[in-house]
Amino acid sequence: MTATQYVGKPVSRVDGRAKVTGAAKYAGEFNVPRLTYGVIVSSTVAKGRITRIDATAALALEGVIEVLTHENTPRLAWLDRSYQDQIAPNGSPFRPLHDDKVVYSGQPVALVVAENFELARYAASLVRVEYAPEPHQTNFDDAMAEAYEPPTGRAGYTPPPKPRGEADQAFADAKYQVSAQYATPTEHHNPMENYATTVAYGEEGKLTVYDKTQGAQNVQAYLASVFSMSSDDVRVISPFVGGGFGSGLRPVYNVFLAVLAARQLKRSVRVSLTRQQMFTFSHRSETRQEVRLGAARDGQLEAIIHEAFADTSTFEDFAEGIVNWSGLLHQCDNVRLEYRIAPMDVYTPADMRAPGATQGTFALECAVDELAHRLGMDPLEFRLKNYAERDQNLDKPFSSKELRECYRQGAERFGWSQRNLEPRSMRRGNRLIGWGMSTGAWEAMQDKAGAKATLHVDGRLIVGSATADIGTGTYTIMTQIAAETLGIPLERVEFQLGDSTLPFSPVEGGSWTAASVGTAVKEVCEALREKLFKLAGKIHDSPLGDATLEDVVFENGEVRLHRDSARGIALTEILRRSDMATLDEEVTAKPKMLEQSGYSRHSHQVTFVEVEVEEDIGMVRVTRVVDAVAGGRILNPKTARSQILGGVVWGISMALHEETLSDHAFGRFMNHNLAEYHIPVNKDIPEIDVIFVHEDDTIVNPLGAKGLGEIGLVGTAAAVANAVFHATGKRVRHLPVTLDKLL
Numbered sequence: 001m002t003a004t005q006y007v008g009k010p011v012s013r014v015d016g017r018a019k020v021t022g023a024a025k026y027a028g029e030f031n032v033p034r035l036t037y038g039v040i041v042s043s044t045v046a047k048g049r050i051t052r053i054d055a056t057a058a059l060a061l062e063g064v065i066e067v068l069t070h071e072n073t074p075r076l077a078w079l080d081r082s083y084q085d086q087i088a089p090n091g092s093p094f095r096p097l098h099d100d101k102v103v104y105s106g107q108p109v110a111l112v113v114a115e116n117f118e119l120a121r122y123a124a125s126l127v128r129v130e131y132a133p134e135p136h137q138t139n140f141d142d143a144m145a146e147a148y149e150p151p152t153g154r155a156g157y158t159p160p161p162k163p164r165g166e167a168d169q170a171f172a173d174a175k176y177q178v179s180a181q182y183a184t185p186t187e188h189h190n191p192m193e194n195y196a197t198t199v200a201y202g203e204e205g206k207l208t209v210y211d212k213t214q215g216a217q218n219v220q221a222y223l224a225s226v227f228s229m230s231s232d233d234v235r236v237i238s239p240f241v242g243g244g245f246g247s248g249l250r251p252v253y254n255v256f257l258a259v260l261a262a263r264q265l266k267r268s269v270r271v272s273l274t275r276q277q278m279f280t281f282s283h284r285s286e287t288r289q290e291v292r293l294g295a296a297r298d299g300q301l302e303a304i305i306h307e308a309f310a311d312t313s314t315f316e317d318f319a320e321g322i323v324n325w326s327g328l329l330h331q332c333d334n335v336r337l338e339y340r341i342a343p344m345d346v347y348t349p350a351d352m353r354a355p356g357a358t359q360g361t362f363a364l365e366c367a368v369d370e371l372a373h374r375l376g377m378d379p380l381e382f383r384l385k386n387y388a389e390r391d392q393n394l395d396k397p398f399s400s401k402e403l404r405e406c407y408r409q410g411a412e413r414f415g416w417s418q419r420n421l422e423p424r425s426m427r428r429g430n431r432l433i434g435w436g437m438s439t440g441a442w443e444a445m446q447d448k449a450g451a452k453a454t455l456h457v458d459g460r461l462i463v464g465s466a467t468a469d470i471g472t473g474t475y476t477i478m479t480q481i482a483a484e485t486l487g488i489p490l491e492r493v494e495f496q497l498g499d500s501t502l503p504f505s506p507v508e509g510g511s512w513t514a515a516s517v518g519t520a521v522k523e524v525c526e527a528l529r530e531k532l533f534k535l536a537g538k539i540h541d542s543p544l545g546d547a548t549l550e551d552v553v554f555e556n557g558e559v560r561l562h563r564d565s566a567r568g569i570a571l572t573e574i575l576r577r578s579d580m581a582t583l584d585e586e587v588t589a590k591p592k593m594l595e596q597s598g599y600s601r602h603s604h605q606v607t608f609v610e611v612e613v614e615e616d617i618g619m620v621r622v623t624r625v626v627d628a629v630a631g632g633r634i635l636n637p638k639t640a641r642s643q644i645l646g647g648v649v650w651g652i653s654m655a656l657h658e659e660t661l662s663d664h665a666f667g668r669f670m671n672h673n674l675a676e677y678h679i680p681v682n683k684d685i686p687e688i689d690v691i692f693v694h695e696d697d698t699i700v701n702p703l704g705a706k707g708l709g710e711i712g713l714v715g716t717a718a719a720v721a722n723a724v725f726h727a728t729g730k731r732v733r734h735l736p737v738t739l740d741k742l743l
């Protein structure tokens with residue numbers, strides 16, 4: 001792909017108009033005839049047994065159809081593996097309304113179905129549930145005593161690398177040392193759109209399930225297996241997703257309950273979650289971490305020891321790569337990394353944007369800042385001195401790594417050379433100014449994915465894959481890739497996604513969609529190109545003569561000779577002259593494992609942050625951010641920049657605002673609403689300057705794109721915390737950095 005008519009251009013979102021005009025439909029907005037409404041009753045205890053459910057008052061109301069509980073649900077699939085979705089951790093997935101056991105606060109214990117939503121909601125308030133509570137554990141500091149190493153084998157989880165060198169000895173011998181404990185709280189994804197499912201009950205019990213999800217096929221396979229349905233009888237559709245951030249990677253209980261009710265009642269059903277219920281499935285794991293770093297007088301890093309603890313549920317072993325990054329980001333010969341998880345009476349944590357990386361990098365990159373400070377060394381200079389030319393975890397070269405360029409361009413744009421080394425040395429009136437920085441990395445993955453493409457005789461090209469667009473710009477970049485590859489004007493291309501009947505795609509996550517689905521779209525259009533070329537050759541008096549595929553170019557809806565652009569034929573003309581209404585092709589694109597496996601494949605990021613701190617009250621405001629990213633080829637600078645902006649906002653939010661608090665007496669999240677769960681508003685966010693450094697990579701995938709959904713977040717919280725230290729001289733190691741911790 002050398003021509004760049006569309007790829008690499010700042011094309012506006014192709015779905016933008018539908019979104020701002022309200023034409024885009026979300027899961028809870030699909031209207032079907034005779035729809036019923038389900039409202040969920042949530043457990044008020046964290047652990048125990050349900051001793052009695054009295055639904056008499058609810059059922060007595062005219063228009064209430066049914067109250068589903070564990071007492072009247074039909075027998076469903078028995079084995080755990082029937083409930084394990086594509087990315088389930090080891091363990092026994094939670095089964096809604098399965099038995100009388102309560103395993104976490106907020107667990108769904110009943111579904112009230114009525115003819116309208118208001119009635120269902122009122123009726124749900126009348127359902128009396130009695131419990132025999134048992135002692136619960138939701139206090140992570142206490143739960144840590146039960147920590148264990150997570151079993152390996154979960155798809156997508158890489159355990160920490162084996163120790164290298166003699167980390168403990170090297171640390172003990174090091175002239176300069178830092179040993180510190182860091183903590184990150186529970187956080188919730190809080191997408192704007194609440195989870196919802198609308199099940200349309202069709203002929204012979206066939207179901208069309210409009211669901212909010214990051215993986216239509218993941219949900220489809222789960223439903224087929226749990227409800228023992230034939231694959232053809234359940235179709236999952238999810239064209240628009242109002243934010244996911246990982247919360248929709250696995251099926252959420254609303255889809256289970258909606259399907260359960262629809263099958264039971266033989267009616268269409270909608271189930272949506274309240275904002276409070278948005279806190280009752282999946283969260284970012286809480287962590288406690290200890291980092292020990294040792295360095296020589298000249299700043300050479302001699303030892304890294306990083307031990308992390310994170311929470312999981314009592315029924316699944318959620319595992320994410322928290323400490324692994326500490327063996328990758330900087331050059332060091334003596335490294336020991338450990339990771340353990342501890343069960344609590346909560347729902348299983350889930351991947352949440354830059355899962356693991358952002359918690360682990362917060363600890364490491366703050367510790368690096370502490371060490372540089374102890375050495376009296378500029379933190380950027382320290383990082384450059386310990387620049388890793390090779391991935392020491394894997395002992396492999398990088399497929400590409402323009403991190404040095406990120407440091408250079410980012411520092412220049414920010415004006416880093418003007419920084420005073422001493423904390424509390426920069427002021428603006430009565431405000432202390434702090435400048436901090438941090439590094440981040442994220443894996444550049446490619447997974448197997450399929451795509452199909454159909455060219456119509458009227459000139460439209462329809463391309464599809466069962467992926468999602470969680471706001472990342474998937475619709476747009478796939479449209480660009482297809483238009484580019486087949487030389488068709490952008491506005492004649494339509495990309496379809498979010499439908500389980502489309503060709504295979506993994507869940508949209510891990511920043512792998514551009515690489516995985518993008519490659520499939522490129523390959524299917526290349527295959528279509530070949531087909532068209534062959535057809536053109538068979539046409540009587542073909543203007544292409546005996547040309548080969550190398551001799552022609554596809555542009556503006558035509559195929560023409562390179563050397564004589566007057567000789568060509570419109571693609572629609574090829575179809576017409578071949579008596580065809582459509583021409584289609586389907587492929588499954590697989591990563592070139594052999595070629596890729598010799599290399600470490602990562603994107604990189606450097607964040608520079610300025611904060612102002614009001615000295616008297618400890619209030620922190622981020623006033624400037626420069627984020628320099630090496631993310632391979634940038635397919636669309638506009639949507640790419642938006643991805644990084646989102647990541648940086650998340651980083652600022654993690655540093656200063658977000659924290660889900662539990663009331664351990666009840667074992668319940670207390671601030672389960674957007675009033676008390678703090679996230680930034682416009683006034684909290686300054687100008688964010690995004691730099692994409694040039695990075696060529698022919699190994700990661702045929703597009704050379706590394707994925708940008710998570711990298712903008714990875715190191716950002718650490719950069720903010722480091723800036724706060726530079727401003728105040730006070731080191732806050734327990735996120736979020738709130739003013740009580742600064743005073």
Ligand code: MOS
Pocket residue numbers: 214244245246247249351352353354355508509510511
């Ligand atoms: Mo992402 S946390 O894989 O949606």
